[in-house]
Amino acid sequence: MVRAIFKGVILVIPILLVSVAEAATPKPIWAQSVEEIASRVNKVRAGDDLTPKQWPGGKKVAVSLSFDVDTEPVWMGFQGQSSPSYMSRGEYGARAGMPRIMKLLEKHQIPATFFIPALSMELHPQVVPMIQKNPRNEIGFHSYAHENPMTLTPEQERATYAKAMAIFLRHTGKRPTGFRSAAWDLTESTISIVQEMGFVYESSMMADDRPYVLLADGKDTGLVEIPVEWILDDWPLFQLSWPTKHVALRRADDVYEIWKAEFDGALKDGSIFILTMHPQVIGHRERMAMLDRLVSYMKSKPGVWFATHEEIAHYVKR
Numbered sequence: 114m115v116r117a118i119f120k121g122v123i124l125v126i127p128i129l130l131v132s133v134a135e136a137a138t139p140k141p142i143w144a145q146s147v148e149e150i151a152s153r154v155n156k157v158r159a160g161d162d163l164t165p166k167q168w169p170g171g172k173k174v175a176v177s178l179s180f181d182v183d184t185e186p187v188w189m190g191f192q193g194q195s196s197p198s199y200m201s202r203g204e205y206g207a208r209a210g211m212p213r214i215m216k217l218l219e220k221h222q223i224p225a226t227f228f229i230p231a232l233s234m235e236l237h238p239q240v241v242p243m244i245q246k247n248p249r250n251e252i253g254f255h256s257y258a259h260e261n262p263m264t265l266t267p268e269q270e271r272a273t274y275a276k277a278m279a280i281f282l283r284h285t286g287k288r289p290t291g292f293r294s295a296a297w298d299l300t301e302s303t304i305s306i307v308q309e310m311g312f313v314y315e316s317s318m319m320a321d322d323r324p325y326v327l328l329a330d331g332k333d334t335g336l337v338e339i340p341v342e343w344i345l346d347d348w349p350l351f352q353l354s355w356p357t358k359h360v361a362l363r364r365a366d367d368v369y370e371i372w373k374a375e376f377d378g379a380l381k382d383g384s385i386f387i388l389t390m391h392p393q394v395i396g397h398r399e400r401m402a403m404l405d406r407l408v409s410y411m412k413s414k415p416g417v418w419f420a421t422h423e424e425i426a427h428y429v430k431r
């Protein structure tokens with residue numbers, strides 16, 4: 114009897130193991146139905162184009178410069194690096210890059226949007242008052258420690274953003290309007306957390322180069338998407354990052370040509386031109402001179418509205 118039960122258990126265990134393994138392994142893409150794939154693809158999609166007929170004061174294009182002040186957390190949180198050399202690269206952003214950026218914005222009398230991880234605010238508390246000297250500048254939400262959201266459970270993601278928000282409020286004294294995820298990576302829970310937190314706009318998606326309504330599971334989230342693009346980001350064009358084997362180091366003149374052509378296109382379309390830069394990347398001499406030249410070029414065109422992401426989001430949401 115005991116032997117029979119024992120035999121039965123031996124037979125049942127492998128069957129159980131197989132079905133658990135089957136349940137845990139997702140089906141490969143080629144084995145899934147279009148409906149199964151579409152349910153994942155449609156988690157977050159682009160809705161209506163929100164480009165207005167004209168921009169404030171009859172302007173033809175909206176230009177918004179954003180700076181992600183990621184300092185050390187971009188290396189620690191995202192790339193798992195904490196050696197003094199990597200930390201010094203983050204420090205460069207706050208110490209050398211930020212004063213140069215503030216000087217350039219002041220020279221041209223234009224505002225900008227700054228996305229700052231809460232941990233960077235704690236490590237470099239002088240950065241927030243530097244930005245707030247111009248009340249038109251905007252500070253947006255950008256994670257706690259530039260942690261990769263893909264490594265978090267929904268509960269961990271929610272708790273981490275709540276912790277970051279408390280620090281954000283303590284440093285800035287103001288609730289952020291805009292959300293940008295770390296490294297533009299989102300989980301399937303991110304958008305619902307962003308909705309719960311009461312943001313007006315999101316800025317990590319790439320479904321268009323015009324502002325649009327952000328849909329989740331086919332429904333309007335109420336969020337405006339201010340889309341980004343890797344070709345409009347200084348990191349992939351200029352950065353050197355051994356851990357990710359990414360070596361770009363393009364000449365600033367090459368990047369000027371890409372960004373100028375993208376701006377010319379945005380002006381022709383009457384839409385938006387959004388740049389994402391990092392003080393530790395763009396803040397170097399040659400690159401800052403290029404940015405100065407680009408802003409001068411854009412200012413030389415009639416009908417350019419230099420605005421923050423927040424101003425654009427509010428304007429297109431009317």
Ligand SMILES: [Zn+2]
Pocket residue numbers: 181183187255259294295296
């Ligand atoms: Zn970032």
